C-alpha cells in the first residue's frame with residue numbers, strides 16, 4: 150500500500166489528472182481503515198418481542214475531518230455519521246397515503262392466518278375418522294369422511310383466495326411506498342449543498358436510492374405478509390395447545406422468554422453485522438461507479454487491472470461480511486429449532502398428553518375402558534403434534550424473517566438518515582431584485598473561506614473585490630491560489646466563513662438562491678458537463694420554458710448553430726453520456742448557449758477556453774466576446790492571452806489579491822503579472 154501511495158502521489162505532483170488524486174485518496178483511505186481501531190460499540194437491545202421492536206441504534210462514530218495544512222499530500226476526509234435510528238414516524242409518513250390498501254391487505258392476511266390455524270384441527274378430525282374406521286371397521290366411511298374433507302377443501306380454497314388478495318394489495322403498497330421514498334430521497338439529495346457532495350461519494354448515494362430502498366421494500370412486504378401470518382399462527386397454535394394440554398403449554402411459556410432473550414442478544418449482534426455488510430456493499434458500488442464514470446481516464450492510464458483489484462478487494466470484503474451475516478442467521482435459526490425440538494417439546498409431547506388428558510382420567514375412573522383411553526390419547530396426540538408442527542413452522546419462518554427485518558431496518562435507517570438532512574443553504578426563500586433595476590454589481594467584502602471538508606485550510610483570507618456593472622474582471626494566478634473558489638462563492642455553492650458577498654449592495658445570503666442561479670448568474674466552466682439527451686434539451690436546460698426559437702437564437706450567439714445544423718439530426722442529435730460524442734469546442738459552445746439562454750446579468754467563465762486547442766479556442770472566444778457584452782463578467786483564466794482586454798485583472802496568490810490593474814498597467818509595474826506573462830511565453834516557445 151505504501152508503494153501504491155507513493156506512486157500515486159508522485160503522479161499528482163506531476164499534475165497529471167484529478168482522477169489520480171482520487172485514487173491516491175483511496176489508497177490512503179485503505180491504509181487508514183486497515184490500521185484504524187474498531188469503532189466504539191454501545192449495544193442497545195430491548196427484551197420482549199425482540200424481532201420488531203429493538204432499536205436500530207448500535208454504535209456511534211464520531212464525525213471528524215482531518216486536514217494537513219503544511220503538507221500538500223492529498224488528505225483524506227472522513228465524514229462518519231453516527232449510526233442512524235430507524236425512525237418510525239418517517240415510515241408512517243410514507244405508509245399513511247396507502248393506509249386503506251394496507252389495512253385491507255392486513256385484514257386479508259390475518260384472515261388467511263386464522264384459517265391456517267384451523268387446518269391442523271381439521272386434519273385432526275380427518276385423522277380421527279380414518280383411525281376410528283380402521284379400528285372399528287364399522288359405519289359408512291365415505292359418508293363420515295365427506296364432512297371434514299369438504300370442510301378442509303373449502304378452507305384451503307378460501308385461504309388461497311385470501312392469500313392472493315393480500316399479496317396483490319401488499320405488493321401495491323410496497324411498490325408505492327418504495328416509489329415515494331425514492332422520489333423524496335432524490336429530492337432531498339438534490340437539495341443538499343455542494344459541500345455534502347464533496348464529502349459523500351456518488352456511488353454510495355446511488356446505492357441508497359437503489360439497493361437500500363429495494364432491501365427495505367422487500368423487508369416491509371415480508372414483515373407484513375409472512376410476519377403477520379406467522380405471528381397469528383403462533384398465537385393461534387398456542388391457544389389450541391393450551392386447550393389440549395395446559396401443563397405442557399405452561400412449560401412452553403416458561404421456556405419462551407429465555408428464547409426471546411437469547412434471540413434479542415443474537416439479534417443485536419446480527420444487526421451490527423448487517424449494517425457493516427451493507428456499508429461495504431455501498432463502498433464496492435462506489436469504486437465501480439467511479440471507475441466506470443471515468444472510464445476514459447482509467448483506459449488512458451491502463452489502470453484497468455488496478456481498478457479491478459480495488460473493486461475485487463471491496464467486493465471480497467463485502468462477500469466475507471455477508472457470509473458472516475448468513476452464518477450468524479443460520480446459527481440463530483439452528484439454535485431456535487434445536488432448542489424447540491430437541492430439548493423441550495418433543496420428549497414431552499406424549500408425556501404431556503398422557504398426564505394431562507383429564508377427559509381420559511374421568512372416563513377411566515367411571516368405566517375402566519382402555520380402548521377409550523387409546524382413542525382419546527391418539528386424537529390428542531395427533532392434534533397436539535399438528536399444532537406444534539404448525540407453531541414451529543411459524544416460529545421458524547419468524548426466525549428467517551428476522552434476518553430480513555435486520556437488513557430492512559438498517560437499510561430504512563440509512564435512507565431516513567438522508568431524508569432528514571437539511572441543506573445549510575436553502576434553495577428558495579429570500580428576496581429578488583426586479584430585472585429592470587438589477588445592475589449586476591458584485592462585491593466581495595473581507596471574505597475568508599475554508600472548505601467544509603477541510604476546515605483547517607484557509608483558502609481565502611480577507612478577500613475583497615468589486616465587479617462593477619457591465620465590466621469584465623479577470624482573476625489570474627498560481628494554481629490552487631483560490632480563483633475557482635471565488636466563483637463558487639458567487640454562485641453560492643458555499644457561504645463564506647466570514648465576510649459577505651453582495652449583489653447590488655445586498656448580501657446574497659438574503660436573496661432567493663433559485664432566482665440567483667437560474668436568472669442572474671450564468672456559469673461556464675472548463676469542462677462543461679452535458680446530459681445524455683439531445684442538443685435541444687441540453688440548451689433548454691438553462692431555461693426549461695424556452696421556445697425552439699429561443700434555443701436556436703442562443704446557439705447562434707454562442708457560435709454553435711453552424712455545427713449543430715451540420716449534424717444529420719440537427720438539434721435533435723443525442724450527445725451521448727456527458728456529451729461524449731462532441732468535441733471539446735462543440736461541448737463548450739453548447740454550454741455557452743445553455744448559459745446565454747437565461748440572459749444572465751452576470752457571467753462567470755471559469756477557465757472556459759483553457760482545455761481547447763488553438764482553433765477551438767478562437768471560435769469559442771468569439772462566442773464569449775459576443776456573450777459578455779453588456780454583462781458583468783468574472784473570468785477565471787489560465788491563458789493570459791484571453792483576458793488582456795478585461796477592464797480589471799487581479800492576480801491572486803494564497804487566497805489574496807496581490808496585484809490589480811489593467812493589462813497595460815500591470816505590465817508596466819513589472820510585478821507578479823508580468824512575471825506570469827513571461828513564464829507563459831517561455832512555456833509557449835518550448
Ligand SMILES: Nc1ncnc2c1ncn2[C@@H]1O[C@H](COP(=O)(O)OP(=O)(O)OP(=O)(O)O)[C@@H](O)[C@H]1O
Nearest residue numbers: 347600602603608627628629630631632633634635
Ligand atoms: N471542494 C473542495 N474541497 C476541499 N478543498 C478544495 C475544494 N476545491 C478546492 N479546494 C482547495 O482549495 C484551494 C483553492 O482551490 P481553487 O480550485 O479555488 O484554486 P484555483 O486557483 O482555481 O486553482 P486552479 O488554477 O488549479 O484551478 C486548493 O488548495 C484546493 O485544493
